[in-house]
Amino acid sequence: NAGVTQTPKFQVLKTGQSMTLQCAQDMNHNSMYWYRQDPGMGLRLIYYSASEGTTDKGEVPNGYNVSRLNKREFSLRLESAAPSQTSVYFCASSALGTGSYGYTFGSGTRLTVV
Amino acid sequence: QKEVEQNSGPLSVPEGAIASLNCTYSDRGSQSFFWYRQYSGKSPELIMSIYSNGDKEDGRFTAQLNKASQYVSLLIRDSQPSDSATYLCAVGGGGNKLTFGTGTQLKVEL
Numbered sequence: 001n002a003g004v005t006q007t008p009k010f011q012v013l014k015t016g017q018s019m020t021l022q023c024a025q026d027m028n029h030n031s032m033y034w035y036r037q038d039p040g041m042g043l044r045l046i047y048y049s050a051s052e053g054t055t056d057k058g059e060v061p062n063g064y065n066v067s068r069l070n071k072r073e074f075s076l077r078l079e080s081a082a083p084s085q086t087s088v089y090f091c092a093s094s095a096l097g098t099g100s101y102g103y104t105f106g107s108g109t110r111l112t113v114v
Numbered sequence: 115q116k117e118v119e120q121n122s123g124p125l126s127v128p129e130g131a132i133a134s135l136n137c138t139y140s141d142r143g144s145q146s147f148f149w150y151r152q153y154s155g156k157s158p159e160l161i162m163s164i165y166s167n168g169d170k171e172d173g174r175f176t177a178q179l180n181k182a183s184q185y186v187s188l189l190i191r192d193s194q195p196s197d198s199a200t201y202l203c204a205v206g207g208g209g210n211k212l213t214f215g216t217g218t219q220l221k222v223e224l
Contacts, residue, residue, distance in 0.1 A: 033211070040122075041216065042202070056210075058211070101163075102160045102204070102212070103212060105158050
């Protein structure tokens with residue numbers, strides 16, 4: 001099993017450019033999440049999808065959009081990248097929407113906006 | 115605002131010693147508690163989960179939960195250099211999300 005697969009692993013964008021981060025899981029999990037991790041700030045939730053067909057804002061949603069394409073796939077889009085969005089982005093999935101079983105994380109996308 | 119607090123460290127322990135990592139949380143309704151290990155440049159990896167008061171042991175790892183004090187800890191016995199990493203505490207409230215602490219950096223010295 002691949003678990004949670006994120007693409008790309010690295011990306012450099014210019015300010016104002018757009019891009020989509022892709023995430024797919026093969027564990028038949030219901031819930032999927034996008035986090036960003038910055039030094040000293042920990043993991044902060046951007047958006048999540050409790051189940052197929054639903055999405056909700058997390059702690060830091062501004063500047064991002066998401067799409068739950070199907071049960072397996074959950075993408076994160078930056079419409080107009082800003083230097084403040086330089087970060088490491090992690091996708092995660094969970095078997096049940098309650099979070100009671102913890103998350104499985106993807107390997108991350110290291111994004112630099114110049 | 116639900117908060118999860120951890121000492122950022124670094125916590126330095128000699129090889130073979132017990133490492134004790136601590137976490138406090140603000141939401142009294144929290145129901146699930148997790149410890150993740152994150153090596154530098156890697157993604158977090160779930161190592162322990164605990165749901166009820168008391169201790170839970172798994173190999174060299176013991177998670178301890180005290181809901182009255184809103185306190186979770188992780189003990190690592192016989193610490194090894196390979197245990198050197200950042201340890202993230204995560205707390206779930208029964209909803210759809212976990213709240214993470216900022217992590218404690220552990221260094222196991224030879």
